[in-house]
Amino acid sequence: MFDLVLKNGRVIDPAHGVDATTDLAIRDGRVAALGAGLAGAEGIDCTGLVVCPGLIDLHVHLRDPGQEWKEDLLSGAQAAAAGGFTTLCCMPNTVPTNDTGAITRDLVERAVAIPVHLRPVGAISRGLAGKELAEIGEMVSAGAVAISDDGCGVQDGHLMRHAMEYARPFKIPVIIHPQDDTLFGHGVMNEGWRATELGLAGIPAAAEEAQIDRDIRLSALTGTRLHVAHLSTAGGVELVRRAQAAGVAVSAEATPHHLLLTDADMPAYDTHWKMSPPLRGAADRAALVAALADGTIQAIATDHAPHAPQEKELPFDDAPFGVIGLETCLGVVLALVRDGRISLADLLHRLTAGPARILGLATGHLAVGAVADLCCFDPQAPWRVEPERFYSKSRNSPWAGQELTGRPLHTILAGRIVCRDGTVVEGR
Amino acid sequence: MGDEVMVTQEEKMASTIEPHGAKGLPFAHTDLLDTAELTGAEISFLLDQSEAFFEINKRQVKKVPTLRGVTIMDCFFEPSTRTRSSFELAGKRLSADVINFSAAGSSLKKGESLRDTARTLAAMGTDLIVVRHPAAGAAASLAEELAVPVINAGDGCHAHPTQALLDLFTLRRAFGRLEGLKVAIIGDIAHSRVARSNLLAMRTLGMETRICAPPTLLPAAVERYGCSVFHHLPSAIAGVDAIMMLRIQRERASSGAFPSLREYARNYCLTRAHLALAAPHCVILHPGPINRGVEIASDVADSPRSLILDQVTAGVAVRMAILYVLWQQGSGQ
Numbered sequence: 001m002f003d004l005v006l007k008n009g010r011v012i013d014p015a016h017g018v019d020a021t022t023d024l025a026i027r028d029g030r031v032a033a034l035g036a037g038l039a040g041a042e043g044i045d046c047t048g049l050v051v052c053p054g055l056i057d058l059h060v061h062l063r064d065p066g067q068e069w070k071e072d073l074l075s076g077a078q079a080a081a082a083g084g085f086t087t088l089c090c091m092p093n094t095v096p097t098n099d100t101g102a103i104t105r106d107l108v109e110r111a112v113a114i115p116v117h118l119r120p121v122g123a124i125s126r127g128l129a130g131k132e133l134a135e136i137g138e139m140v141s142a143g144a145v146a147i148s149d150d151g152c153g154v155q156d157g158h159l160m161r162h163a164m165e166y167a168r169p170f171k172i173p174v175i176i177h178p179q180d181d182t183l184f185g186h187g188v189m190n191e192g193w194r195a196t197e198l199g200l201a202g203i204p205a206a207a208e209e210a211q212i213d214r215d216i217r218l219s220a221l222t223g224t225r226l227h228v229a230h231l232s233t234a235g236g237v238e239l240v241r242r243a244q245a246a247g248v249a250v251s252a253e254a255t256p257h258h259l260l261l262t263d264a265d266m267p268a269y270d271t272h273w274k275m276s277p278p279l280r281g282a283a284d285r286a287a288l289v290a291a292l293a294d295g296t297i298q299a300i301a302t303d304h305a306p307h308a309p310q311e312k313e314l315p316f317d318d319a320p321f322g323v324i325g326l327e328t329c330l331g332v333v334l335a336l337v338r339d340g341r342i343s344l345a346d347l348l349h350r351l352t353a354g355p356a357r358i359l360g361l362a363t364g365h366l367a368v369g370a371v372a373d374l375c376c377f378d379p380q381a382p383w384r385v386e387p388e389r390f391y392s393k394s395r396n397s398p399w400a401g402q403e404l405t406g407r408p409l410h411t412i413l414a415g416r417i418v419c420r421d422g423t424v425v426e427g428r
Numbered sequence: 429m430g431d432e433v434m435v436t437q438e439e440k441m442a443s444t445i446e447p448h449g450a451k452g453l454p455f456a457h458t459d460l461l462d463t464a465e466l467t468g469a470e471i472s473f474l475l476d477q478s479e480a481f482f483e484i485n486k487r488q489v490k491k492v493p494t495l496r497g498v499t500i501m502d503c504f505f506e507p508s509t510r511t512r513s514s515f516e517l518a519g520k521r522l523s524a525d526v527i528n529f530s531a532a533g534s535s536l537k538k539g540e541s542l543r544d545t546a547r548t549l550a551a552m553g554t555d556l557i558v559v560r561h562p563a564a565g566a567a568a569s570l571a572e573e574l575a576v577p578v579i580n581a582g583d584g585c586h587a588h589p590t591q592a593l594l595d596l597f598t599l600r601r602a603f604g605r606l607e608g609l610k611v612a613i614i615g616d617i618a619h620s621r622v623a624r625s626n627l628l629a630m631r632t633l634g635m636e637t638r639i640c641a642p643p644t645l646l647p648a649a650v651e652r653y654g655c656s657v658f659h660h661l662p663s664a665i666a667g668v669d670a671i672m673m674l675r676i677q678r679e680r681a682s683s684g685a686f687p688s689l690r691e692y693a694r695n696y697c698l699t700r701a702h703l704a705l706a707a708p709h710c711v712i713l714h715p716g717p718i719n720r721g722v723e724i725a726s727d728v729a730d731s732p733r734s735l736i737l738d739q740v741t742a743g744v745a746v747r748m749a750i751l752y753v754l755w756q757q758g759s760g761q
């Protein structure tokens with residue numbers, strides 16, 4: 001007798017090449033069996049649904065501590081559960097910065113009460129100031145799975161070299177937000193015709209590519225694993241692809257918005273389309289999609305970046321960068337499967353086993369004995385994005401009002417149902 | 429000045445500026461945000477209307493009762509002397525009550541929610557709003573929130589439609605036509621809302637446009653405005669009918685866009701010697717204020733070819749026409 005059986009779903013476990021319509025049974029919070037006719041104390045009919053490992057987002061901003069009006073651990077976790085995510089890595093650009101073991105430990109301890117596994121990312125530099133190293137060892141001991149100054153590019157190459165060398169014994173990847181501030185300047189969107197037409201300052205691709213190039217060289221020099229956050233340009237894809245071919249330990253992620261949208265699509269001055277790096281051109285988007293399909297990009301990450309309405313209602317120049325994505329991610333990226341750009345199994349790989357591998361997590365697959373983190377979604381369900389119904393505290397989504405196809409229904413966290421029929425049932 | 433005079437002028441107005449009747453103006457907008465949204469016919473309509481006000485402005489008594497009882501709020505969130513004075517004069521000559529709502533004298537500043545700004549303005553219950561703002565898109569965002577007509581008096585580097593219309597008005601008076609004219613725009617195109625609004629309108633009207641600047645002062649993909657791109661001033665102005673010089677902000681040199689004002693002037697300052705390269709009837713425009721000796725030589729600015737002061741005069745008439753047409757649109761009259 002099992003605790004819970006997901007009946008008759010299309011079970012896809014990209015890590016093990018499983019794609020079969022069958023039952024999946026859970027006992028003691030772990031995957032216990034796959035097969036026909038399994039019986040449990042509780043059953044959920046998953047006919048017509050895809051059952052896959054719980055999604056892993058290695059790049060979110062939960063704004064906790066310090067900016068809880070935008071999001072907090074609970075609202076972020078609920079948004080994750082509603083979106084099919086069971087693991088989140090929260091970036092350290094909080095107030096105060098997660099740059100010490102104490103802050104990391106506080107996050108990990110408080111995360112016991114939220115419906116998601118929280119894996120904090122610690123800062124590279126103290127206060128993200130790019131001047132001196134944060135207490136990397138302390139943070140790793142407290143549970144940090146990577147380090148990053150996300151939100152800022154590390155301008156000082158010497159500090160970056162030291163960060164990578166110092167991080168090596170801890171066997172964690174260094175995640176970069178590649179941004180050369182001198183090239184980024186006062187830019188607010190992609191440099192190109194759309195920015196020109198709108199009279200807005202542009203951000204050239206080179207602002208991103210220059211640091212990707214530098215940090216690939218530093219990864220080769222130091223032997224530390226490098227992970228490039230939110231790749232947005234064709235040139236960046238090419239740098240990563242060449243480095244991987246040369247044997248450098250570099251991985252990369254792309255966001256749903258960079259995979260689906262371009263600067264030309266942006267409604268004039270809509271700050272819900274303002275993020276960093278910015279939406280790029282059609283050729284960049286095509287390169288990202290191709291790289292996602294061929295495995296150059298191993299992970300989809302939302303870069304969920306909540307901001308309150310009053311913050312986003314400023315003029316485009318003044319509004320903060322960032323869009324939210326946890327609750328729309330799956331519905332958005334499934335369009336790539338329908339368009340024939342990537343197989344469903346490969347897409348799910350980039351949302352599960354791909355990020356798990358980058359971070360060295362034991363989850364993201366459905367082998368018997370694995371922690372039962374699961375996402376059950378209806379790949380055909382049409383739904384309309386209504387930001388006022390988000391679990392997130394924020395509304396800054398470029399997909400507001402859009403029709404998406406494919407919706408997460410049930411999310412299971414270590415064997416517990418945390419979201420049922422699209423309704424989060426924990427932490428309310 | 430008695431009412432008798434007013435009535436007489438009102439009658440004259442009726443005969444000169446309302447050829448289309450109260451309803452169905454050949455102008456489909458309730459706001460004026462950019463020239464991008466205007467058809468050739470709409471631009472011509474606004475310029476025709478401007479002619480009537482231009483004539484009125486030559487009279488001894490320049491005030492007409494057209495917008496009596498109408499309140500115009502001039503909102504300037506960025507310092508401006510010329511455009512603001514021009515709008516204020518235009519409103520007053522139309523007998524409107526003109527209120528200034530400036531960032532300097534209020535708590536409004538960069539960083540306030542545009543929605544709150546709009547709500548504040550709406551609550552004051554004015555009939556027309558003129559807005560100048562340092563952020564691109566601000567006028568459009570305010571217009572979205574406000575029921576009354578909004579006229580963009582310059583938003584960041586994005587648009588300055590009333591300036592473009594007064595430039596076109598000045599050119600049309602000089603040449604009697606616009607289609608087919610060759611115009612060279614010289615200077616800091618990257619940061620110029622005047623250049624953007626002119627390039628868009630000139631393309632719509634079938635004019636030939638050229639731009640000329642060091643590459644550091646051109647925005648990305650600028651050729652998509654349908655203009656030819658030059659970096660060499662003598663080539664850019666060869667055979668043109670009009671040259672529009674843009675003001676160079678002194679701080680551009682320290683930002684590294686060019687080495688020095690001296691070197692900029694050596695390459696891009698319009699001098700008397702250059703004029704021989706343009707068409708013999710070529711005229712000079714500049715949105716002002718001019719930097720003598722930087723983008724334009726003093727003797728060129730003061731020469732008979734220069735229409736710089738005619739632009740200022742035209743600006744009042746063109747803004748009167750715009751206020752009048754938009755008020756009609758907004759009030760449904």
Ligand SMILES: [Zn+2]
Pocket residue numbers: 150151152177229230276277
């Ligand atoms: Zn980032």
